[in-house]
Amino acid sequence: MSAPSGTVRPVSVASFAQSPNIRRDDQRNEVEGLLPVIAEVFGNIGITKDDVDFICSGSTDYLIGGPFSFVMALDAVGVWPPRAESHVEMDGAFALYEAWTLLQEGEIDAALVYSFGRSSLGDLNEILTLQLDPYYMAPLWPDIVSLSALQARALIDAGKATEADFAEVASRSRRDALANPKAQVAKDVAVDVLLQDPYVVEPLRRHALPPITDGAAAIVLAAGDKATAWSERPVWISGIDHRIETHALGARDLTSSPSTALAAQHAGVADGKVDIAEIHAPFAHQEIILRQAMGLDASVTINPSGGALAANPMMSAGLIRIGEAASRIAAGQADRAVAHATSGPCLQQNLVCVLEGA
Amino acid sequence: MTDSEVLHAEHRLEYPYSRSTGPVIGAFLTALRDGRFVGATGATGQVIVPPTEYDPVTGDDVGELVEVGPGGTIETWAWVSTPLRKHPLQTPFAWALITLDGADTAMLHAVAASGPDDLATGARVVARFKPAAERVGAMSDIESFVLEGGAS
Amino acid sequence: MTDATTAGADVGPVTTLATPISLDFDFTPGVAQSRFLKALATGTFVGQRCPVCTKVYVPSRGTCPTDGVATTEEVVLSNSGTVTTFCVVNVPFAGQSIEIPYICAQILLDGANVSFMGLIQEIPTDQIRMGLRVEAVWVDDADLTPSLASIKYFRPNGETDAPYESYEEYL
Numbered sequence: 001m002s003a004p005s006g007t008v009r010p011v012s013v014a015s016f017a018q019s020p021n022i023r024r025d026d027q028r029n030e031v032e033g034l035l036p037v038i039a040e041v042f043g044n045i046g047i048t049k050d051d052v053d054f055i056c057s058g059s060t061d062y063l064i065g066g067p068f069s070f071v072m073a074l075d076a077v078g079v080w081p082p083r084a085e086s087h088v089e090m091d092g093a094f095a096l097y098e099a100w101t102l103l104q105e106g107e108i109d110a111a112l113v114y115s116f117g118r119s120s121l122g123d124l125n126e127i128l129t130l131q132l133d134p135y136y137m138a139p140l141w142p143d144i145v146s147l148s149a150l151q152a153r154a155l156i157d158a159g160k161a162t163e164a165d166f167a168e169v170a171s172r173s174r175r176d177a178l179a180n181p182k183a184q185v186a187k188d189v190a191v192d193v194l195l196q197d198p199y200v201v202e203p204l205r206r207h208a209l210p211p212i213t214d215g216a217a218a219i220v221l222a223a224g225d226k227a228t229a230w231s232e233r234p235v236w237i238s239g240i241d242h243r244i245e246t247h248a249l250g251a252r253d254l255t256s257s258p259s260t261a262l263a264a265q266h267a268g269v270a271d272g273k274v275d276i277a278e279i280h281a282p283f284a285h286q287e288i289i290l291r292q293a294m295g296l297d298a299s300v301t302i303n304p305s306g307g308a309l310a311a312n313p314m315m316s317a318g319l320i321r322i323g324e325a326a327s328r329i330a331a332g333q334a335d336r337a338v339a340h341a342t343s344g345p346c347l348q349q350n351l352v353c354v355l356e357g358a
Numbered sequence: 359m360t361d362s363e364v365l366h367a368e369h370r371l372e373y374p375y376s377r378s379t380g381p382v383i384g385a386f387l388t389a390l391r392d393g394r395f396v397g398a399t400g401a402t403g404q405v406i407v408p409p410t411e412y413d414p415v416t417g418d419d420v421g422e423l424v425e426v427g428p429g430g431t432i433e434t435w436a437w438v439s440t441p442l443r444k445h446p447l448q449t450p451f452a453w454a455l456i457t458l459d460g461a462d463t464a465m466l467h468a469v470a471a472s473g474p475d476d477l478a479t480g481a482r483v484v485a486r487f488k489p490a491a492e493r494v495g496a497m498s499d500i501e502s503f504v505l506e507g508g509a510s
Numbered sequence: 511m512t513d514a515t516t517a518g519a520d521v522g523p524v525t526t527l528a529t530p531i532s533l534d535f536d537f538t539p540g541v542a543q544s545r546f547l548k549a550l551a552t553g554t555f556v557g558q559r560c561p562v563c564t565k566v567y568v569p570s571r572g573t574c575p576t577d578g579v580a581t582t583e584e585v586v587l588s589n590s591g592t593v594t595t596f597c598v599v600n601v602p603f604a605g606q607s608i609e610i611p612y613i614c615a616q617i618l619l620d621g622a623n624v625s626f627m628g629l630i631q632e633i634p635t636d637q638i639r640m641g642l643r644v645e646a647v648w649v650d651d652a653d654l655t656p657s658l659a660s661i662k663y664f665r666p667n668g669e670t671d672a673p674y675e676s677y678e679e680y681l
Contacts, residue, residue, distance in 0.1 A: 363544060363548075364538055364539075364540065364541060364544045365538065365539055365543075365544045365547055365548070365656055366536055366537065366538050367536075367537045367538075367539075368534070368535070368536065368537070369534070369535040369536075369537040370532060370533070370534050370535070371531075371532070371533045371535065372530065372531065372532045372533075373530065373531050374528075374530045375528070375529045375530060375531065376526050376527070376528050376529070377526065377527045377529055378525065378526055379524055379525055379526060379527050383527075384523055384524045384525050385523065387524040387527060388523045388524045391524060495524030495527070496527060496528075
């Protein structure tokens, strides 16, 4: 079995599952929503919770408005006898990075990574303000759409993109989402029609925004014998890295993403031909910045799943990018793929993961 | 169980956070209370506004505080036609990243203007402070920025 | 500056910043907890049984936290239970609604496999003990709501104390 050379120890994305992505799931609490996702991610490869050595999750309690909801979520896994477990207040992709790091040490052979979030319970614009610098920015309550619009304007003013480019991204993403049964927003609408959408916060029109989504996702990572036993064609993580930029929005060049570029370099994106890329760009213009940062040219199929414009479950949309990319390799539709996840306002923090089929 | 059988409840989460400012942020907020702006000198001599305690690029401690503003230039802006309930202005306005005169980084605040056609990247703006008696040492001491020479 | 008239003129440099937050939610507790809460509005305790380990959880959040499977079988529980452990609260705190000292106890309802916290009254604080048999006292029918506020408190039900072995697993 050929293993990638870019990492210390080969780790495979052995299984992936996600809930339906919907605007409002008020029928189930977090645990009830996660339960079928965890069951599916284990069931895909015929394993149980006893086959994984570590659990890492990504979520934020502000979404539900209740402290320690991430602890309660473990009820969906079943943690008796006591399990080795960890949690990040970030997208599940960053929880996956922690699990991958632990797998590198060689003490464990398999990990469960999951993430969940119901954005529908509260006011997402207000909740996301709490991720900002608490002295200078959060007290003004700037919403994420407005901050993203500042970035979009900067991109236009720098001559790097136009509103029509944003609409192109949105049109293509939601058209591709028609083939994604888990997508929330899937439709075929032409660019010139989209350009008649009203502005939400100028220069962002409605189509350039992600939907508000309730959902959950899970991935099983495997190394050693488990990786080969659980997959006919293991999907290896050949490189993974994440980088952060200053939280001072006004000290960044919002039209580029140096953190993504650096992460892509360390993950080895340019070391081979990229067939597909699943990019976590919640706002349409961000895909343009991220493509450029990762050096992905026109030959790369971008977001065949529809990306975050088709479904944007908070805390899971990044992890889903890794799952979607891995699924396409496992299905033989691609040999080498790039998955990206972001966190924070205006692409503050970025993770890049390169996946390769055996 | 059908939808109507799942219970709903209004739930308000409140935290009365009070934060220590430290010497650098405290100096900036003290200056705001006085109706003026200060920035911090970074490792390469650049002036960081609003100031952080460290150079965001090198991580070094910042140097002396220097007076900046009150005028500045819009770096980028976004027009809000329907303000949200917690926004600083409740009539249509622009968010903007503004580089104050003498500063090398931009700060976020609201710009009051009659419409998006009045605004442009590169436009000159000036801070409009609240009356002195209402200022407490917070970003809200600035009511908004307004176009230089425009309607106040 | 005419600092003599400003709010900050006679105070020192700014050292703290008030940044209160207030967020509003339309909270939904899901299926299992809704059933538990609705049963409270009828003066009844309802739990759910795990199909794997057969333990009964009250309240259930819809899964067995040991096995990680859905708890689907609904179980109506007794109005009586056993005090597994307790404490006597002597310290006043903000928002306290009961006169101190008062008794807080973990109560294992008959038929359940997890205990939950309740207030014990109608017994002097120096007579509270592990193994005490208690029953729920509900608010008046007109005041019953799908909320824990429907339980006024628990009180001794007059039965002989439960033997230690009957609840030692739940401590």
